[in-house]
Amino acid sequence: MPGKFFGGVHPAQNKSDSAKKEIRTPRSPEIVVIPMSMHVGAQCRPLVGKGDYVALGQIIGDSDAPVSAPIHASVSGTVVAVEARPHPSGSRVLSVVIANDFKDTPAGDPDVRTDVSDLSPESIADIIRSAGIVGLGGAAFPTHAKIRSGLGKVDTVIINGAECEPYITSGYRGMLENGDELLGGARIFRKIYGLESVTIAIEDNKADAIRHLKRLLPSSDNSIRIISLKTRYPQGAEKQLIQTVTGRQVPPGGLPADVGCAVFNTDTAAAVYRAVYNGVPLTQKVVTVAGSAVASPVNLRVRIGTPFSELFSACGGFKETPRKIVMGGPMTGLAQHDLSAPVIKGTNCILALSDHECGRAVSERACIRCGRCIEACPMRLMPMLMYAYEQKGDLDELEKLNVTDCIECGCCGYICPGRLHLVQSFKTGKKKLAEKRAKEAAR
Ligand code: SF4
Ligand code: SF4
Numbered sequence: 001m002p003g004k005f006f007g008g009v010h011p012a013q014n015k016s017d018s019a020k021k022e023i024r025t026p027r028s029p030e031i032v033v034i035p036m037s038m039h040v041g042a043q044c045r046p047l048v049g050k051g052d053y054v055a056l057g058q059i060i061g062d063s064d065a066p067v068s069a070p071i072h073a074s075v076s077g078t079v080v081a082v083e084a085r086p087h088p089s090g091s092r093v094l095s096v097v098i099a100n101d102f103k104d105t106p107a108g109d110p111d112v113r114t115d116v117s118d119l120s121p122e123s124i125a126d127i128i129r130s131a132g133i134v135g136l137g138g139a140a141f142p143t144h145a146k147i148r149s150g151l152g153k154v155d156t157v158i159i160n161g162a163e164c165e166p167y168i169t170s171g172y173r174g175m176l177e178n179g180d181e182l183l184g185g186a187r188i189f190r191k192i193y194g195l196e197s198v199t200i201a202i203e204d205n206k207a208d209a210i211r212h213l214k215r216l217l218p219s220s221d222n223s224i225r226i227i228s229l230k231t232r233y234p235q236g237a238e239k240q241l242i243q244t245v246t247g248r249q250v251p252p253g254g255l256p257a258d259v260g261c262a263v264f265n266t267d268t269a270a271a272v273y274r275a276v277y278n279g280v281p282l283t284q285k286v287v288t289v290a291g292s293a294v295a296s297p298v299n300l301r302v303r304i305g306t307p308f309s310e311l312f313s314a315c316g317g318f319k320e321t322p323r324k325i326v327m328g329g330p331m332t333g334l335a336q337h338d339l340s341a342p343v344i345k346g347t348n349c350i351l352a353l354s355d356h357e358c359g360r361a362v363s364e365r366a367c368i369r370c371g372r373c374i375e376a377c378p379m380r381l382m383p384m385l386m387y388a389y390e391q392k393g394d395l396d397e398l399e400k401l402n403v404t405d406c407i408e409c410g411c412c413g414y415i416c417p418g419r420l421h422l423v424q425s426f427k428t429g430k431k432k433l434a435e436k437r438a439k440e441a442a443r
Pocket of ligand 2: 376377378379380381382383405406407408409410411412413422423426
């Protein structure tokens with residue numbers, strides 16, 4: 001039976017506007033801007049230059065590093081630039097810019113398979129690497145590297161259908177519209193780890209997705225277990241999901257494989273199915289476009305590298321001037337200041353938020369020592385004290401409080417009556433600590 005994780009909050013879901021509409025595929029863009037850094041790990045080096053013709057699905061960037069994933073052209077056309085361009089992270093990142101010829105000329109015949117029973121776990125991981133698949137729930141950790149790091153350790157695979165963050169419905173629509181691919185991907189993970197069954201975990205605010213997937217499963221098929229979880233944020237965070245589903249706790253600084261678990265997003269599972277059976281690399285993403293300032297919220301299937309401005313245009317533009325644009329959900333997303341930044345592999349949502357969605361403005365931000373942040377923190381940290389030490393620049397105390405275990409879920413900031421910028425403070429603190437450690441190591 002599913003259990004419960006510590007802490008958490010219940011923010012307004014705001015999912016209904018985009019949830020009820022089918023995924024739409026707009027016309028592909030004139031230009032795609034494909035950054036060479038779209039995943040956790042080493043940046044890719046470009047394999048093409050200005051003036052080259054590239055085919056759809058051709059590898060245009062790669063790296064020899066073990067934690068990385070190749071990058072493919074999402075349209076066919078001509079490379080018009082290889083240069084630093086705006087990136088959703090806020091910095092400028094080396095990117096391959098392709099002028100679309102709208103022919104979608106393929107990069108060769110796909111490697112189609114009807115039977116994967118003879119494939120070894122390593123060879124499946126190789127296929128997944130070749131397809132450029134990374135965690136599509138937003139984490140963007142290369143999937144082949146996660147698979148390899150868990151071989152021989154993992155006895156439990158959880159397919160993560162929690163999608164707990166407000167507004168985001170791309171995974172939900174994927175479960176309804178690509179359920180067979182998702183189940184096929186789940187079976188591939190089961191095969192990789194040699195398990196009797198895998199678990200698909202979905203929050204109970206997506207009851208129709210649970211029913212739909214159960215209907216797709218033959219009654220005699222015990223290889224996939226579908227479970228319903230109580231809706232609570234951040235249920236979909238790896239460590240919290242593991243605790244809920246298995247009762248196991250990933251130790252501080254540890255990884256899911258340390259407690260025998262591997263967690264893969266539902267969209268990642270579907271992408272793995274397409275790569276292994278259909279030979280299709282990752283060139284498209286389903287992105288929720290939502291927020292009160294958007295004329296017509298919807299989920300769009302778009303080419304990786306599509307500028308954010310095109311996504312808003314495809315939804316009828318803005319019905320009012322947004323106060324804030326965010327890539328990702330409102331709890332963990334990144335504020336965007338340049339709409340020429342493109343959809344990357346980890347983009348699952350882009351929000352245009354109005355004044356009322358951004359919360360009240362406060363003139364003075366102060367801690368009133370209410371302790372609510374401590375109750376809400378799913379990692380059992382002390383946000384109130386971490387904030388105080390980060391503000392003082394006391395990195396030793398910050399480290400003692402395990403700031404590096406902060407998953408940046410935003411629960412503390414959401415609940416804080418003092419409206420403190422807690423998560424921003426912890427991100428800064430972690431960065432300073434990493435710099436300090438790097439300096440000490442270099443001595
Ligand atoms: S919730 Fe905010 S005001 Fe309350 S103790 Fe935590 S930091 Fe202070
Ligand atoms: S952002 Fe970090 S400190 Fe705040 S609740 Fe989440 S894990 Fe805890």
